Amino acid sequence: MFGSEARSRRNRIAQGLSGAALAAVLGFMPLGAQAQDVPRSETLVLDSTLERIATPENYNPFLPTTTLQGGLHQVAFESLFYLNLETGELQPWQAESYQFNDTFDEVTITLREGVKWSDGVAFTAEDVVFTLNMLKENSASMGNWGGNAKTWVKDVVAVDDRTVRISLNAANPSYVVNTFGARVYWTNQIVPKHIWEGKDPTTFTNYDPAQGWPVSTSPYQLVTANNQETVWDRRDGWWGAETGFAKLPAPKRVIFTSAGNEERRTAMLINNELDTAYAIGKSSFETVHARNPEVVTWFTEMPYAYTDAGPRIIGFNNAVAPFDNPLVRRAASHAVSRDAIVDIAWEGMSRPIQFPVPTLAAMTPFFEGAEDLFAQFPNTEFDSGATEALMTEAGYAKNADGFWADQAGTALVVDLVARQTEADSAKAAPVVAELLRRAGFDAQYRLTDSAGFADQVFQGKANIWLAQINGGVNNPYPTFDMFHSRHAAAIGASATGSYSRYANPEYDAIVEEMGKLATDDPKFKGLVRDALAIWLRDLPVAPTTDAALLASYNNTYWTNWPTSDNPYFQPCFWWASALVSIVAIEPAS
Amino acid sequence: MTWAYFLQRLALFFVVVLTAMTANFILAHAVPGDPIGAVISQMTTRGGAVENSAEIIASYRERFGLDEPIWVQYLVYVWNTLRFDLGTSIIYFPQSVTAAIVNALPWTIGLLLAATVIAFTLGSILGALLAWAATPRLARVLAPLLIVFSSIPYYLLALILLYVFAVWPNWFPLGGGMASGTTGDPMSIAKVLDIAYHGTLPGLSIVLAGLGFWALGMRGAMVNVLGEDYLTLAEAEGLSPRRIFFAYGMRNALLPQVTNLALSLGTIASGSVLVEVAFNYPGIGFLLYDALRASDYFMIQGVCFVLVLTVATAVLVLDLIYPLIDPRIARK
Numbered sequence: 001m002f003g004s005e006a007r008s009r010r011n012r013i014a015q016g017l018s019g020a021a022l023a024a025v026l027g028f029m030p031l032g033a034q035a036q037d038v039p040r041s042e043t044l045v046l047d048s049t050l051e052r053i054a055t056p057e058n059y060n061p062f063l064p065t066t067t068l069q070g071g072l073h074q075v076a077f078e079s080l081f082y083l084n085l086e087t088g089e090l091q092p093w094q095a096e097s098y099q100f101n102d103t104f105d106e107v108t109i110t111l112r113e114g115v116k117w118s119d120g121v122a123f124t125a126e127d128v129v130f131t132l133n134m135l136k137e138n139s140a141s142m143g144n145w146g147g148n149a150k151t152w153v154k155d156v157v158a159v160d161d162r163t164v165r166i167s168l169n170a171a172n173p174s175y176v177v178n179t180f181g182a183r184v185y186w187t188n189q190i191v192p193k194h195i196w197e198g199k200d201p202t203t204f205t206n207y208d209p210a211q212g213w214p215v216s217t218s219p220y221q222l223v224t225a226n227n228q229e230t231v232w233d234r235r236d237g238w239w240g241a242e243t244g245f246a247k248l249p250a251p252k253r254v255i256f257t258s259a260g261n262e263e264r265r266t267a268m269l270i271n272n273e274l275d276t277a278y279a280i281g282k283s284s285f286e287t288v289h290a291r292n293p294e295v296v297t298w299f300t301e302m303p304y305a306y307t308d309a310g311p312r313i314i315g316f317n318n319a320v321a322p323f324d325n326p327l328v329r330r331a332a333s334h335a336v337s338r339d340a341i342v343d344i345a346w347e348g349m350s351r352p353i354q355f356p357v358p359t360l361a362a363m364t365p366f367f368e369g370a371e372d373l374f375a376q377f378p379n380t381e382f383d384s385g386a387t388e389a390l391m392t393e394a395g396y397a398k399n400a401d402g403f404w405a406d407q408a409g410t411a412l413v414v415d416l417v418a419r420q421t422e423a424d425s426a427k428a429a430p431v432v433a434e435l436l437r438r439a440g441f442d443a444q445y446r447l448t449d450s451a452g453f454a455d456q457v458f459q460g461k462a463n464i465w466l467a468q469i470n471g472g473v474n475n476p477y478p479t480f481d482m483f484h485s486r487h488a489a490a491i492g493a494s495a496t497g498s499y500s501r502y503a504n505p506e507y508d509a510i511v512e513e514m515g516k517l518a519t520d521d522p523k524f525k526g527l528v529r530d531a532l533a534i535w536l537r538d539l540p541v542a543p544t545t546d547a548a549l550l551a552s553y554n555n556t557y558w559t560n561w562p563t564s565d566n567p568y569f570q571p572c573f574w575w576a577s578a579l580v581s582i583v584a585i586e587p588a589s
Numbered sequence: 590m591t592w593a594y595f596l597q598r599l600a601l602f603f604v605v606v607l608t609a610m611t612a613n614f615i616l617a618h619a620v621p622g623d624p625i626g627a628v629i630s631q632m633t634t635r636g637g638a639v640e641n642s643a644e645i646i647a648s649y650r651e652r653f654g655l656d657e658p659i660w661v662q663y664l665v666y667v668w669n670t671l672r673f674d675l676g677t678s679i680i681y682f683p684q685s686v687t688a689a690i691v692n693a694l695p696w697t698i699g700l701l702l703a704a705t706v707i708a709f710t711l712g713s714i715l716g717a718l719l720a721w722a723a724t725p726r727l728a729r730v731l732a733p734l735l736i737v738f739s740s741i742p743y744y745l746l747a748l749i750l751l752y753v754f755a756v757w758p759n760w761f762p763l764g765g766g767m768a769s770g771t772t773g774d775p776m777s778i779a780k781v782l783d784i785a786y787h788g789t790l791p792g793l794s795i796v797l798a799g800l801g802f803w804a805l806g807m808r809g810a811m812v813n814v815l816g817e818d819y820l821t822l823a824e825a826e827g828l829s830p831r832r833i834f835f836a837y838g839m840r841n842a843l844l845p846q847v848t849n850l851a852l853s854l855g856t857i858a859s860g861s862v863l864v865e866v867a868f869n870y871p872g873i874g875f876l877l878y879d880a881l882r883a884s885d886y887f888m889i890q891g892v893c894f895v896l897v898l899t900v901a902t903a904v905l906v907l908d909l910i911y912p913l914i915d916p917r918i919a920r921k
Binding site (some may be wrong): 039043045052055057058064138141143144147148150151198205211217224226227228229231253255258260263264268270273419422448450451452453454459470494495496586 | 609755769
């Protein structure tokens with residue numbers, strides 16, 4: 001019964017058990033096996049904001065699917081300019097200066113002398129010409145920069161190696177800052193013609209570390225990349241240091257890692273596994289700071305957080321009843337307490353707003369003198385009496401259930417959509433829905449993923465939603481422009497801009513005029529006032545709050561972080577402008 | 590094993606795979622959402638003024654064939670999948686689905702294989718000991734405590750392990766598959782140990798969640814076996830208790846356990862999705878999680894196809910080797 005075959009089987013089982021036990025023992029040994037060849041004290045570890053680097057082998061900055069904040073737009077490329085939100089200045093980088101003609105439909109950009117690609121080839125005007133023409137020719141597949149180039153670039157020529165002249169299709173004094181200024185998250189990066197020429201830019205991944213790709217002018221070179229992180233080592237031959245433009249950055253290695261979620265981000269900060277982290281909540285930050293006092297943020301006390309460029313709104317579908325009626329939009333706006341959103345979604349770190357632009361120093365002057373308009377249309381005041389009055393004026397009455405109903409007796413159904421991936425939206429949605437119900441709107445809320453949100457909002461299926469408006473940061477024109485009727489597609493087609501489908505020819509004309517003027521033109525502020533008067537009256541979306549960006553910085557290994565006491569730059573290391581701060585930080589010891 | 594048995598199992602394998610392929614297609618497309626719109630949606634949340642979003646959506650819908658009638662999309666999908674062409678991912682474009690899966694699959698297979706073998710082995714021994722009269726009292730007390738973990742969902746167990754072993758004492762990494770800063774060096778002992786170190790907590794959560802299932806199954810089977818005449822005969826022959834336990838008791842009680850192993854592979858694989866998300870583990874589960882959130886049809890279909898193929902193959906292999914373990918199966 002138990003012959004050699006049985007013994008052999010027993011031996012195999014024993015071997016299996018031994019192997020499993022060995023694996024278990026090895027697994028439990030905290031050996032760490034750090035395959036690092038750069039010390040932690042010389043490595044800067046940044047939070048990519050992501051759960052994972054989705055496209056670690058794609059360094060084509062123009063494809064809509066490319067993961068930008070995993071290091072690509074921070075250190076894989078540089079920008080011609082970087083907009084400093086603290087000073088309001090457009091800081092030249094690869095470029096030295098720019099000059100518009102008198103009619104703002106032609107701009108001449110002068111490139112900085114001595115800028116070189118990482119393979120030693122000179123960075124020239126031909127690279128800029130090639131990049132813009134490539135984007136224009138492939139606009140449908142090249143993300144927002146394809147659309148930007150197609151909309152604005154009439155012609156681009158290299159006058160000489162360092163001079164580019166761009167003719168625009170229409171006057172646009174904001175073209176340089178909006179396109180090449182790393183305004184917030186995006187900048188039109190320039191790619192090397194000698195690498196990209198002959199490639200299909202709609203599928204080219206620009207990835208081959210073995211041959212030094214991505215070729216860039218940045219002080220950092222990609223070493224390795226996976227879904228967990230990207231690793232970049234300093235190039236000591238960086239043009240910036242060689243020409244005396246800037247010092248060589250102190251970190252010898254930069255890692256963009258995927259902390260994933262707030263809990264893990266918090267723990268990594270406590271354990272000194274992160275040098276800077278994406279936004280976390282107030283209570284999480286206070287926990288981190290209590291356990292690791294070296295971790296700080298923009299302010300040392302409440303409200304702690306920096307102001308994000310994307311203020312929050314309640315979006316309305318202006319093309320479909322009942323929110324095609326401005327009276328109903330204003331009534332709904334009065335039903336929502338902004339203080340409640342600040343308390344619950346932002347833990348007190350934010351503030352109510354009256355127009356969807358961020359409360360940044362550069363923005364405030366444009367709205368000085370408009371106090372009378374905000375008083376005339378106090379849309380953001382929590383006022384149930386105003387809701388009652390406006391709804392009655394709009395022809396609605398409450399039914400037996402206490403909900404607003406039209407003249408046929410049909411109750412208004414308000415189906416609020418919010419992205420579950422946006423923490424503040426997920427927290428604010430039940431608050432907004434409950435406040436709307438209390439004001440007599442039969443409101444429900446739904447949290448969706450990005451695909452569901454896009455399906456509902458972009459195509460015009462949703463009638464009300466929570467979102468952000470990523471418009472102007474140093475002047476309000478880009479925000480006003482998001483409500484221009486060219487963005488208002490028919491229901492079922494994809495809208496753009498604010499997605500509100502607001503259409504008003506009178507407003508359009510003012511915004512178009514505004515777009516042709518420099519922001520320091522004496523007429524500009526008057527046009528802001530004219531547009532604002534219409535906007536507040538019609539209220540295409542209801543502004544709610546500023547967004548709080550509680551970015552954390554760890555002084556254990558690195559110092560000279562941008563803070564309110566040292567506000568040399570915006571503190572957001574996941575933005576396209578991060579390189580400026582990376583060059584500025586210093587070792588702690 | 591007879592040819593008829595072999596062919597019957599093989600036919601069943603193809604029916605299961607083809608049915609699952611169709612279900613994958615229907616379910617992926619039934620979820621409301623626009624995968625191309627999701628990409629634009631992500632761009633807008635990050636501050637992109639996407640002037641040409643309508644143009645981009647139209648262009649990419651055409652590129653991915655999403656502008657075709659649904660039945661055309663289905664036929665293309667079946668034809669391509671049968672040729673193992675899983676298409677191009679929408680959210681990872683221009684990366685192919687196959688490339689993404691090939692990158693992620695070794696992580697999941699390594700994790701699941703190690704964790705399943707450990708859970709199956711320990712659980713079976715534990716269950717057998719619980720039914721064995723000579724088991725020490727301490728083991729009898731500790732075993733049910735371990736079984737309690739099986740009632741805790743994977744995800745919750747993962748969070749508990751993270752807090753207990755990674756956040757507070759910082760003994761284990763908070764996530765990921767390798768140490769931060771690991772460059773693309775060739776595989777070495779240190780790297781293998783590092784990967785095992787990072788896989789410990791995710792693996793432990795799968796082991797703890799599965800331990801009770803295997804232990805309870807084994808205890809029931811062992812109780813039945815212990816009542817058999819051949820056990821009495823073995824005792825009467827004066828064989829050692831150790832030999833009776835392993836060679837007579839456990840060996841025979843393992844048969845239904847192996848059946849359960851085949852049946853539970855699907856559950857284990859789907860449970861690992863949540864574990865990978867909790868530990869930020871770079872496996873196929875996380876890939877599926879990302880794809881589901883963005884309605885990336887091709888990635889969902891590809892990952893599900895590979896999971897179904899893997900589980901169906903494992904079941905087929907177990908089906909085929911079962912007659913070797915228990916010859917009665919083939920005879921029937």
